[in-house]
Amino acid sequence: MSGESSGQPVTRRRLLVTGGGIALAALAAGRLAGGAGDGDGDRVQAVRPAPPGRPDRQHVWDAVLRTDAAGNRLAPRHHRLVHLSLTGPPTVAAAAVLEDALRALEERYPLGPAGLLVAVGWSAAWFAAVGRPSPVPAPTAITADEAPALDAHAACVHLASDREEAVASAERRLRGALRPPLAVADVRAGAVGAGFARRIGRGANGVPPGQPPRDSPLLMGFASGRRRNQAGEDDVTVADGPWAGATTMHVSVLSLALATWFGSLDDDQRAARMFAPGIDARRARATTAGLELPGDLARTARRHGLVGHAQAAATARVGGRPRILRRDFNGRDSDQPLVHFVSLQRTVEDFAATRRAMAATAAVDADRRVGAHVNNGINEWITTRSRANYLVPVRSRRSCPGLAGWDA
Template sequence: MTPSANRGLSRRAFVRTAVAIGGAPALDACIERWGAPDAARPPDGGQSLPERQFAWDESVATDEAGNHLGPRHRVLLYLDYAREGEPTDADRERTEAALGSLERAYEWSNDGLLFTVSYSPAYFERFGADLPESVELPEPEALSSFEDPALDRPDAVVHLASDHGEAVLAAEEALMGDRESLGDVEMQASLADAFERVDRRTGFIGDGLPADNQDVAGIPDSEPVPEDAPLYMGFKSGFRKNQASEDRVAIESGPFADGTTQQISQIRLRLDDWYGEQDHDERVGEMFCPFHAEEGLVEETGEELGDSSRVEECPEDLDATAREHGRIGHAQKNATVREDGSPIILRRDFNSTDGDEAGVHFLSLQRSIADFVKTREAMNGTEQTRNLEIRQRVNNGILEYTFVKRRGNYLLPPRSRRALPTPRSG
């Protein structure tokens, strides 16, 4: 990608494309066009960072209703440890030095840089000890009769996030040893000293970005994605009252207390029928529930809902909804697995054009992977297929339009144990 080849793109589309391409040329193109990244730097007195790597809610922007807005640009780096056997102390020191360099270069916020590092079950297999009982981290698996995902087993995943795509690119370059400094902060080490990159996935979320980037497979040529939609399917998500709290998903005891578990599913979207056969009310009924469509609760993308999807107003009896309306809603199904009235997973998903197709990287945090499994099983709506008009993938929420390609499970340790942890001592 060169600046001259992309003069017609808006800045947000240009930067999204640069993040998707990656590498020094993409970063250089952004710098040539707009100058050095203007992401926020840490305050002069330094910054106090939370022990929870995933503690983002207090550090991101919010909308008028108080909903947390995820950073607009994302990169997922899939890494394998470069040596056999247990990691060395020297590699732990290099890893921590590299991650610490990012924290000295950028403010811990959406205007600077937020990031996490997590580890798979495959990583922990190299040790002669099991994870503590307070951590439940099974191997990934297919979670429905109609999916057959490839199972991701890298040793580690680094998730980089910022409203400034240039900052994400620069951080990636520095982490992988291709950039010696970030502004006036010299990198003390790189992850390339201990890891090999085995995959790279990218994405975005936020008003306007999906509309700017809908010329991909899976979306009709009519460019139907609303201009102000934050996601390809046209509606807001992540309402504050429909998300588990960071406290709810935190591991409570043991050496990984204040950590969490993370699952990442790569999902392909096929939205020709979503936009071509369904009108707005039908899409509302399948995304939320038919009650929302009947009552006109969602006029456009869902901004008017405030800080809640109001899914608690949907009938709890899914079979009755199926009999009356011939369809059931995605959010309506997921609400059946709440505990004490609250969700059990914290979503931080985002859209993607990886592979030149519309997609979602569905990233969720939960105290136990079992919480995600329970939520996914509710989403399947299998029991409701006993109703004549509900098929496994038709009139059953949004299953007709989403296809799971890959899935992985990870342990996201607390900050103090993030550098090549052992199962017991961190």
């Protein structure tokens, strides 16, 4: 199916995706934008038909994830963030090759953690390259005390699976398929889940033998993502406008200073800082749908001289619901333990507001024992190395969104 018989430069993607229905309707309605082609019409490769059964919203993973006894979703164990850059002006041919490669992955692996989950996001740099207004802002520092690198990749492909060989081979296949001007610029790999944090942390800076606990999914020793502490997939979906059905994805790299985290605090002190004072390690590790977190940060600060991370982040809630859906995982760069923080939200401002809430300024203002870092959640132990924002469009527009002659 070439999808390019009329010579029209636009809506080739829709011809490819639908077998022509939408494009023919658009033609009949005289809505085909003209003249914006890249002149490579004859070289557009045939794109295989989309395998059936994948939801149109790329970020809809929850229905297929494993759950624990309290109904909390368990993240896929292995992750890769494959970052794509542009080596020249984007072309329809390269878009078709990318879409074909993604469809080939979906043909090869079933949907779900036993197979493969894929979500592709596009940055403000990409939208600038295709001359379209960007639905996401370029990344910036968020708090006054951070100076992260600001990623300028065109796109980020999040690959996830319970099988490491699935994410590794998906990355290889993607690399092998891509054609200029799209190229793989950077890959971030990691894992999350019981046993994997211990394995990733072994011998890393600041991680003593025996830490984190064997059943801990995270390097800092606890589990996250209880369902009441997460936004839902509908909550983070763009409701209307040209990108209806999409979500936004924030991707950052956090560097962890674990020597004092494990060396100068006991387990209950760590739980108080991760969750809230009064929540001990046993309660923090209990499998529940969500923990009650004291909401008045000033009061907690005056009473305990410290506040917890989760209780601070929860002050960003709107209507009692968290604004971000976290899909982060543990990583390591040489000996340095990392968190690859991936979060989905309706707008990037939802992420920024949540990150500002984590700074717990009400607690800092209320009690001198609480500073921007000291006695303030986990802020003392994390440094933001880099930030990036992406739009994750619906699956039918996931390759090169906004590219004239393809998706415009």
